[in-house]
Amino acid sequence: MRAHGGRAPEGVIDFSSPINPLGPPRVLVESIERLVREKVYVKYPDYSYRSLREAVAGYYNLNVENLIPLSGAAEGLSLLILALKPKYLITVEPTFGDHKIASRALGVPWVTVPYALEGLDYKLDPGILCSLPRGLRRNSLVILSNPNNPSGSLTPKNVIEELLSCLDKGSTLALDEAFSDFTGDSESLLGSGFEDVVVLRSFTKIIAMPGLRAGFMYTSNTRIHALIDSIRQPWNVNIIVSEALGELLREKNYLKQFIRETVEFIEAERGFLVSNMRALGFQVYNSRAPFLLVRHPEPHPEFNNKLAARSVYVRDASSFAYLSPYHSRVSVKLRSDNLKLLEALEDAVRGS
Numbered sequence: 001m002r003a004h005g006g007r008a009p010e011g012v013i014d015f016s017s018p019i020n021p022l023g024p025p026r027v028l029v030e031s032i033e034r035l036v037r038e039k040v041y042v043k044y045p046d047y048s049y050r051s052l053r054e055a056v057a058g059y060y061n062l063n064v065e066n067l068i069p070l071s072g073a074a075e076g077l078s079l080l081i082l083a084l085k086p087k088y089l090i091t092v093e094p095t096f097g098d099h100k101i102a103s104r105a106l107g108v109p110w111v112t113v114p115y116a117l118e119g120l121d122y123k124l125d126p127g128i129l130c131s132l133p134r135g136l137r138r139n140s141l142v143i144l145s146n147p148n149n150p151s152g153s154l155t156p157k158n159v160i161e162e163l164l165s166c167l168d169k170g171s172t173l174a175l176d177e178a179f180s181d182f183t184g185d186s187e188s189l190l191g192s193g194f195e196d197v198v199v200l201r202s203f204t205k206i207i208a209m210p211g212l213r214a215g216f217m218y219t220s221n222t223r224i225h226a227l228i229d230s231i232r233q234p235w236n237v238n239i240i241v242s243e244a245l246g247e248l249l250r251e252k253n254y255l256k257q258f259i260r261e262t263v264e265f266i267e268a269e270r271g272f273l274v275s276n277m278r279a280l281g282f283q284v285y286n287s288r289a290p291f292l293l294v295r296h297p298e299p300h301p302e303f304n305n306k307l308a309a310r311s312v313y314v315r316d317a318s319s320f321a322y323l324s325p326y327h328s329r330v331s332v333k334l335r336s337d338n339l340k341l342l343e344a345l346e347d348a349v350r351g352s
Contacts, residue, residue, distance in 0.1 A: 094320035152287025299325035
Protein backbone atom coordinates (compact mmCIF):
# COMPACT_ATOMS: atom_id res chain seq x y z
CA MET A 1 0.00 0.00 0.00
CA ARG A 2 1.39 3.40 -0.99
CA ALA A 3 1.95 6.15 1.56
CA HIS A 4 3.14 9.59 0.46
CA GLY A 5 2.87 13.20 1.54
CA GLY A 6 0.74 15.80 -0.20
CA ARG A 7 -2.62 14.34 0.82
CA ALA A 8 -3.59 16.83 3.50
CA PRO A 9 -7.23 17.55 4.35
CA GLU A 10 -8.82 20.64 2.84
CA GLY A 11 -8.28 23.94 4.61
CA VAL A 12 -5.02 23.14 6.41
CA ILE A 13 -1.40 24.19 5.87
CA ASP A 14 0.28 21.16 4.33
CA PHE A 15 3.68 20.39 5.87
CA SER A 16 3.62 16.83 4.50
CA SER A 17 4.89 17.64 1.00
CA PRO A 18 8.48 18.98 0.83
CA ILE A 19 8.70 21.47 -2.02
CA ASN A 20 10.38 24.84 -2.47
CA PRO A 21 8.52 27.30 -0.19
CA LEU A 22 9.55 30.22 -2.42
CA GLY A 23 7.31 28.90 -5.18
CA PRO A 24 8.02 28.24 -8.87
CA PRO A 25 10.63 30.26 -10.79
CA ARG A 26 9.04 33.17 -12.66
CA VAL A 27 10.65 32.13 -15.96
CA LEU A 28 9.07 28.68 -15.69
CA VAL A 29 5.59 30.04 -14.98
CA GLU A 30 5.81 32.44 -17.92
CA SER A 31 6.95 29.64 -20.22
CA ILE A 32 4.08 27.37 -19.19
CA GLU A 33 1.50 30.11 -19.68
CA ARG A 34 2.85 30.89 -23.16
CA LEU A 35 3.01 27.23 -24.18
CA VAL A 36 -0.60 26.73 -23.11
CA ARG A 37 -1.67 29.77 -25.15
CA GLU A 38 0.22 28.36 -28.12
CA LYS A 39 -1.60 25.02 -27.66
CA VAL A 40 1.56 22.95 -27.93
CA TYR A 41 -0.36 20.17 -26.20
CA VAL A 42 -2.12 19.26 -29.46
CA LYS A 43 0.98 17.38 -30.61
CA TYR A 44 3.06 14.56 -29.17
CA PRO A 45 6.36 15.30 -27.44
CA ASP A 46 9.54 14.23 -29.23
CA TYR A 47 9.99 10.85 -27.54
CA SER A 48 13.78 11.12 -27.79
CA TYR A 49 13.58 14.38 -25.78
CA ARG A 50 16.79 15.56 -27.44
CA SER A 51 16.18 19.22 -26.70
CA LEU A 52 15.37 18.58 -23.03
CA ARG A 53 18.34 16.25 -22.58
CA GLU A 54 20.66 18.86 -24.12
CA ALA A 55 19.27 21.50 -21.75
CA VAL A 56 19.82 19.24 -18.71
CA ALA A 57 23.31 18.29 -19.88
CA GLY A 58 24.20 21.93 -20.46
CA TYR A 59 23.02 23.04 -17.04
CA TYR A 60 24.75 20.28 -15.06
CA ASN A 61 27.76 19.89 -17.42
CA LEU A 62 26.93 16.27 -18.24
CA ASN A 63 27.24 13.96 -21.24
CA VAL A 64 23.91 14.20 -23.05
CA GLU A 65 24.16 10.56 -24.19
CA ASN A 66 24.07 9.36 -20.57
CA LEU A 67 20.75 11.03 -19.75
CA ILE A 68 17.25 9.57 -19.71
CA PRO A 69 14.21 11.82 -19.13
CA LEU A 70 11.82 10.77 -16.39
CA SER A 71 8.48 11.90 -15.04
CA GLY A 72 10.23 12.07 -11.67
CA ALA A 73 12.88 10.19 -9.71
CA ALA A 74 10.24 7.72 -8.49
CA GLU A 75 9.69 6.50 -12.05
CA GLY A 76 13.38 5.71 -12.33
CA LEU A 77 13.35 3.51 -9.22
CA SER A 78 10.50 1.40 -10.62
CA LEU A 79 12.13 1.13 -14.05
CA LEU A 80 15.44 0.00 -12.57
CA ILE A 81 13.88 -2.88 -10.66
CA LEU A 82 11.93 -3.93 -13.74
CA ALA A 83 14.88 -3.64 -16.14
CA LEU A 84 17.67 -5.10 -14.03
CA LYS A 85 15.66 -7.90 -12.43
CA PRO A 86 18.15 -8.01 -9.56
CA LYS A 87 18.72 -11.13 -7.52
CA TYR A 88 18.16 -9.03 -4.41
CA LEU A 89 16.88 -5.54 -3.72
CA ILE A 90 18.85 -3.89 -0.91
CA THR A 91 17.67 -0.60 0.55
CA VAL A 92 19.35 1.65 3.10
CA GLU A 93 16.50 2.55 5.42
CA PRO A 94 14.54 4.53 6.30
CA THR A 95 14.17 5.82 2.74
CA PHE A 96 11.65 6.98 0.15
CA GLY A 97 10.13 4.70 -2.45
CA ASP A 98 7.59 2.08 -3.39
CA HIS A 99 10.33 -0.55 -3.67
CA LYS A 100 8.53 -2.90 -1.28
CA ILE A 101 5.55 -2.97 -3.63
CA ALA A 102 7.78 -3.49 -6.68
CA SER A 103 9.81 -6.24 -5.02
CA ARG A 104 6.66 -8.17 -4.15
CA ALA A 105 5.14 -7.73 -7.61
CA LEU A 106 8.32 -8.92 -9.36
CA GLY A 107 9.25 -11.58 -6.82
CA VAL A 108 12.56 -9.92 -5.92
CA PRO A 109 13.67 -10.57 -2.30
CA TRP A 110 13.99 -7.33 -0.33
CA VAL A 111 16.77 -6.78 2.22
CA THR A 112 17.06 -3.67 4.40
CA VAL A 113 20.25 -2.11 5.76
CA PRO A 114 19.67 0.43 8.57
CA TYR A 115 21.31 3.79 9.00
CA ALA A 116 23.25 4.11 12.23
CA LEU A 117 21.55 6.55 14.59
CA GLU A 118 24.17 8.52 16.48
CA GLY A 119 22.49 11.04 18.73
CA LEU A 120 20.46 13.23 16.37
CA ASP A 121 22.31 12.10 13.24
CA TYR A 122 21.41 9.32 10.85
CA LYS A 123 24.72 8.09 9.42
CA LEU A 124 25.53 5.52 6.77
CA ASP A 125 27.95 2.83 7.91
CA PRO A 126 29.29 1.10 4.78
CA GLY A 127 30.49 -1.74 6.97
CA ILE A 128 26.90 -2.90 7.44
CA LEU A 129 26.61 -3.56 3.71
CA CYS A 130 30.09 -5.06 3.56
CA SER A 131 29.13 -7.49 6.33
CA LEU A 132 26.29 -8.99 4.27
CA PRO A 133 27.00 -12.40 2.73
CA ARG A 134 28.67 -12.13 -0.69
CA GLY A 135 25.68 -13.87 -2.27
CA LEU A 136 23.44 -10.96 -1.22
CA ARG A 137 25.85 -8.38 -2.62
CA ARG A 138 26.15 -10.01 -6.05
CA ASN A 139 23.77 -9.08 -8.91
CA SER A 140 21.78 -6.89 -6.54
CA LEU A 141 20.28 -3.42 -6.75
CA VAL A 142 21.10 -1.14 -3.80
CA ILE A 143 18.92 1.94 -3.28
CA LEU A 144 20.17 4.93 -1.29
CA SER A 145 18.68 8.43 -1.07
CA ASN A 146 21.02 11.38 -0.52
CA PRO A 147 20.02 13.67 1.12
CA ASN A 148 18.02 10.97 2.81
CA ASN A 149 14.26 11.12 2.76
CA PRO A 150 12.86 11.23 5.47
CA SER A 151 15.76 12.02 7.85
CA GLY A 152 17.41 14.77 5.79
CA SER A 153 20.89 13.38 6.50
CA LEU A 154 23.56 13.96 3.86
CA THR A 155 26.14 11.22 3.32
CA PRO A 156 29.60 12.39 2.16
CA LYS A 157 30.82 11.21 -1.25
CA ASN A 158 33.78 9.38 0.23
CA VAL A 159 31.44 7.27 2.37
CA ILE A 160 29.31 6.38 -0.66
CA GLU A 161 32.47 5.45 -2.55
CA GLU A 162 33.43 3.18 0.35
CA LEU A 163 30.00 1.57 0.11
CA LEU A 164 30.57 0.98 -3.61
CA SER A 165 33.66 -1.04 -2.78
CA CYS A 166 31.37 -3.48 -0.93
CA LEU A 167 29.29 -4.24 -4.01
CA ASP A 168 30.08 -7.50 -5.75
CA LYS A 169 29.90 -8.56 -9.40
CA GLY A 170 26.85 -7.34 -11.32
CA SER A 171 25.46 -5.10 -8.57
CA THR A 172 24.28 -1.52 -9.07
CA LEU A 173 23.79 1.43 -6.72
CA ALA A 174 20.74 3.57 -7.44
CA LEU A 175 21.41 6.94 -5.83
CA ASP A 176 18.23 8.97 -5.40
CA GLU A 177 19.32 12.62 -5.29
CA ALA A 178 15.83 14.13 -5.53
CA PHE A 179 16.70 16.83 -2.96
CA SER A 180 20.33 17.41 -3.94
CA ASP A 181 19.63 20.86 -5.43
CA PHE A 182 18.66 22.02 -1.92
CA THR A 183 22.20 21.29 -0.71
CA GLY A 184 23.89 23.16 -3.55
CA ASP A 185 24.77 19.72 -4.99
CA SER A 186 27.35 19.14 -2.26
CA GLU A 187 28.26 15.45 -2.05
CA SER A 188 26.43 14.67 -5.32
CA LEU A 189 27.75 11.83 -7.51
CA LEU A 190 26.11 13.24 -10.61
CA GLY A 191 28.56 12.89 -13.51
CA SER A 192 31.05 10.94 -11.40
CA GLY A 193 31.43 8.26 -14.08
CA PHE A 194 31.07 5.19 -11.85
CA GLU A 195 29.90 2.29 -14.03
CA ASP A 196 27.95 0.71 -11.18
CA VAL A 197 26.08 3.90 -10.18
CA VAL A 198 22.80 5.27 -11.47
CA VAL A 199 21.90 8.79 -10.26
CA LEU A 200 18.25 9.81 -10.14
CA ARG A 201 17.26 13.47 -10.00
CA SER A 202 13.94 15.29 -9.64
CA PHE A 203 12.96 18.83 -10.67
CA THR A 204 9.57 18.60 -8.95
CA LYS A 205 10.75 19.73 -5.53
CA ILE A 206 13.10 22.58 -6.42
CA ILE A 207 10.71 24.20 -8.93
CA ALA A 208 7.76 23.84 -6.51
CA MET A 209 5.44 22.22 -9.04
CA PRO A 210 4.59 18.75 -7.71
CA GLY A 211 1.81 18.47 -10.27
CA LEU A 212 4.36 18.67 -13.10
CA ARG A 213 6.36 15.47 -12.99
CA ALA A 214 9.91 15.84 -14.29
CA GLY A 215 13.33 14.42 -13.57
CA PHE A 216 16.11 12.40 -15.15
CA MET A 217 18.40 9.42 -14.77
CA TYR A 218 22.14 9.60 -15.39
CA THR A 219 24.49 6.67 -15.83
CA SER A 220 27.70 6.02 -17.74
CA ASN A 221 26.76 2.33 -17.90
CA THR A 222 25.69 1.90 -21.53
CA ARG A 223 23.93 -1.42 -20.86
CA ILE A 224 21.73 0.02 -18.11
CA HIS A 225 21.09 3.16 -20.14
CA ALA A 226 19.92 1.13 -23.14
CA LEU A 227 17.70 -1.08 -20.98
CA ILE A 228 15.97 1.80 -19.20
CA ASP A 229 15.53 3.87 -22.34
CA SER A 230 13.99 0.90 -24.14
CA ILE A 231 11.34 0.16 -21.50
CA ARG A 232 10.35 3.68 -20.42
CA GLN A 233 7.04 4.88 -21.79
CA PRO A 234 7.92 6.79 -25.01
CA TRP A 235 6.15 10.01 -23.97
CA ASN A 236 6.81 9.86 -20.23
CA VAL A 237 7.30 13.65 -19.89
CA ASN A 238 4.48 15.78 -21.24
CA ILE A 239 5.27 18.39 -23.87
CA ILE A 240 4.50 21.45 -21.73
CA VAL A 241 6.82 20.31 -18.96
CA SER A 242 9.49 19.24 -21.42
CA GLU A 243 9.62 22.53 -23.30
CA ALA A 244 9.13 24.83 -20.31
CA LEU A 245 11.78 23.04 -18.28
CA GLY A 246 14.20 23.17 -21.20
CA GLU A 247 13.73 26.93 -21.44
CA LEU A 248 14.32 27.33 -17.69
CA LEU A 249 17.52 25.25 -17.74
CA ARG A 250 18.90 27.35 -20.61
CA GLU A 251 18.52 30.41 -18.36
CA LYS A 252 21.47 29.03 -16.44
CA ASN A 253 22.48 32.13 -14.47
CA TYR A 254 18.88 32.88 -13.51
CA LEU A 255 18.23 29.32 -12.30
CA LYS A 256 21.49 29.11 -10.36
CA GLN A 257 20.66 32.36 -8.56
CA PHE A 258 17.14 31.07 -7.85
CA ILE A 259 18.57 27.90 -6.30
CA ARG A 260 21.17 29.85 -4.28
CA GLU A 261 18.42 32.00 -2.80
CA THR A 262 16.36 28.90 -2.07
CA VAL A 263 19.24 27.17 -0.27
CA GLU A 264 19.90 30.25 1.88
CA PHE A 265 16.22 30.60 2.73
CA ILE A 266 15.81 26.92 3.61
CA GLU A 267 18.88 26.96 5.84
CA ALA A 268 17.59 29.97 7.80
CA GLU A 269 14.02 28.69 8.22
CA ARG A 270 15.14 25.15 8.99
CA GLY A 271 17.35 26.48 11.77
CA PHE A 272 14.45 28.57 13.07
CA LEU A 273 12.17 25.52 13.21
CA VAL A 274 14.79 23.25 14.76
CA SER A 275 15.62 25.58 17.65
CA ASN A 276 11.97 26.32 18.44
CA MET A 277 10.74 22.73 18.12
CA ARG A 278 13.53 21.48 20.37
CA ALA A 279 12.61 24.18 22.87
CA LEU A 280 9.10 22.68 22.92
CA GLY A 281 10.60 19.30 23.81
CA PHE A 282 10.47 17.59 20.41
CA GLN A 283 13.32 15.38 19.24
CA VAL A 284 14.41 16.92 15.92
CA TYR A 285 17.07 15.14 13.88
CA ASN A 286 19.80 17.03 12.04
CA SER A 287 18.90 17.69 8.40
CA ARG A 288 20.33 19.18 5.20
CA ALA A 289 17.03 18.88 3.31
CA PRO A 290 13.91 21.10 3.08
CA PHE A 291 12.27 18.97 5.78
CA LEU A 292 12.86 17.66 9.28
CA LEU A 293 12.34 14.27 10.89
CA VAL A 294 10.69 14.76 14.28
CA ARG A 295 9.89 12.39 17.14
CA HIS A 296 6.96 13.41 19.36
CA PRO A 297 5.44 12.03 22.56
CA GLU A 298 2.02 11.23 21.08
CA PRO A 299 1.51 8.75 18.20
CA HIS A 300 -0.29 9.12 14.91
CA PRO A 301 -3.11 9.40 14.02
CA GLU A 302 -3.92 11.18 17.30
CA PHE A 303 -1.02 13.59 16.86
CA ASN A 304 -1.97 14.60 13.32
CA ASN A 305 -5.62 14.89 14.28
CA LYS A 306 -4.69 17.42 16.96
CA LEU A 307 -2.63 19.42 14.45
CA ALA A 308 -5.33 19.24 11.76
CA ALA A 309 -7.80 20.69 14.26
CA ARG A 310 -5.39 23.64 14.40
CA SER A 311 -5.21 23.85 10.56
CA VAL A 312 -1.79 22.19 10.27
CA TYR A 313 -0.90 18.80 8.78
CA VAL A 314 2.40 16.86 8.83
CA ARG A 315 3.60 13.62 7.22
CA ASP A 316 3.05 10.54 9.35
CA ALA A 317 6.45 8.85 8.94
CA SER A 318 5.46 5.46 10.34
CA SER A 319 5.34 3.94 6.83
CA PHE A 320 9.14 4.29 6.58
CA ALA A 321 11.19 1.28 7.70
CA TYR A 322 12.58 1.54 11.26
CA LEU A 323 10.32 4.49 12.12
CA SER A 324 7.17 4.49 14.23
CA PRO A 325 3.83 6.27 14.70
CA TYR A 326 5.80 8.64 16.95
CA HIS A 327 7.72 10.03 13.95
CA SER A 328 6.73 12.79 11.52
CA ARG A 329 8.40 14.43 8.55
CA VAL A 330 7.85 18.18 8.62
CA SER A 331 8.53 20.40 5.62
CA VAL A 332 10.20 23.80 5.86
CA LYS A 333 7.86 26.55 4.66
CA LEU A 334 7.53 30.33 4.78
CA ARG A 335 8.03 32.07 8.14
CA SER A 336 4.31 32.86 8.50
CA ASP A 337 3.43 29.19 8.00
CA ASN A 338 6.26 28.00 10.24
CA LEU A 339 4.98 30.23 13.04
CA LYS A 340 1.52 28.66 12.70
CA LEU A 341 3.10 25.22 12.89
CA LEU A 342 4.98 26.11 16.07
CA GLU A 343 1.83 27.52 17.60
CA ALA A 344 -0.09 24.33 16.74
CA LEU A 345 2.70 22.16 18.15
CA GLU A 346 2.77 24.14 21.38
CA ASP A 347 -1.01 23.82 21.73
CA ALA A 348 -0.82 20.09 21.04
CA VAL A 349 1.90 19.59 23.66
CA ARG A 350 0.04 21.58 26.28
CA GLY A 351 -3.29 19.97 25.36
CA SER A 352 -5.08 23.29 24.98
